[in-house]
Amino acid sequence: MISQPSRHCTVELHALPSRIGQVRRIVSAQLRYWHLDPLIDRAALGVTELLTNVHLHARSDKLCTVEIELLLDRLTVSVHDRDPRLPEVQDANVSATCGRGLSMVAAVSETWGVRRNGESGKVVWFSLAAPPPRAARPAGPPYTAVVESPARGFAGAERVAGALRGGHAPARSAVAG
Numbered sequence: 362m363i364s365q366p367s368r369h370c371t372v373e374l375h376a377l378p379s380r381i382g383q384v385r386r387i388v389s390a391q392l393r394y395w396h397l398d399p400l401i402d403r404a405a406l407g408v409t410e411l412l413t414n415v416h417l418h419a420r421s422d423k424l425c426t427v428e429i430e431l432l433l434d435r436l437t438v439s440v441h442d443r444d445p446r447l448p449e450v451q452d453a454n455v456s457a458t459c460g461r462g463l464s465m466v467a468a469v470s471e472t473w474g475v476r477r478n479g480e481s482g483k484v485v486w487f488s489l490a491a492p493p494p495r496a497a498r499p500a501g502p503p504y505t506a507v508v509e510s511p512a513r514g515f516a517g518a519e520r521v522a523g524a525l526r527g528g529h530a531p532a533r534s535a536v537a538g
Contacts, residue, residue: 368395368431376415376423376442384427385409388438395431400489403469404429404438407487410462411440414485417459419444431491435471439486447475447483 370391374380385405392401408427415425425442450467451460463485466473470487478484 370429372427374425374427376412376419376425378416381409381412381416384412388427388429391429392436397431397436397491399492400436403489404436406469407466407473408438408440410466411438411485411487414448414462415440415442415444418446418448420446434491434493435488436491437486437488439484441478441482441484443482445477445481445483447477448485 370387372384372387374384385408388408389401389405392398392404408429412425412427415423419425419442421443423442425440428437428439428441430437430439448463450463463473466487469489471490473485473487475483475485
């Protein structure tokens with residue numbers, strides 16, 4: 362179930378390996394929809410690590426909720442589960458195959474944390490600074506042209522330069538005759 366796709370998205374799931382990949386794709390698609398493409402890799406890595414922790418360490422049914430929320434200039438991704446035990450950051454060496462998840466979350470995020478969720482669960486979250494919204498671009502050609510200075514002796518250079526800067530040039534044929 363996905364709710365409120367404009368600035369808030371919630372997905373409930375059992376943290377199984379096949380579902381973790383699906384949620385990573387949902388988070389990536391939601392961030393594309395919000396025009397937050399620069400955050401996709403870090404958010405996908407972070408949510409993957411948090412869901413993997415639920416899969417590997419949480420007691421009970423592995424049921425959890427992933428929530429992503431964009432407020433002003435901050436994207437927050439959180440995973441709520443039903444296990445009240447709080448995670449611990451491990452000192453894993455370079456060749457370790459596990460135990461580095463929270464360290465990776467800390468490395469890719471601006472801030473992260475954990476809090477109890479009542480008596481029967483917890484929330485592990487991380488946040489990323491969101492880039493400012495893109496300014497609306499004027500309608501124009503699907504390419505970028507740069508005209509530094511019109512060539513001397515070319516009578517139409519000023520019209521071409523004006524058209525490339527968003528002005529209108531009269532339609533003229535480039536074919537003689």
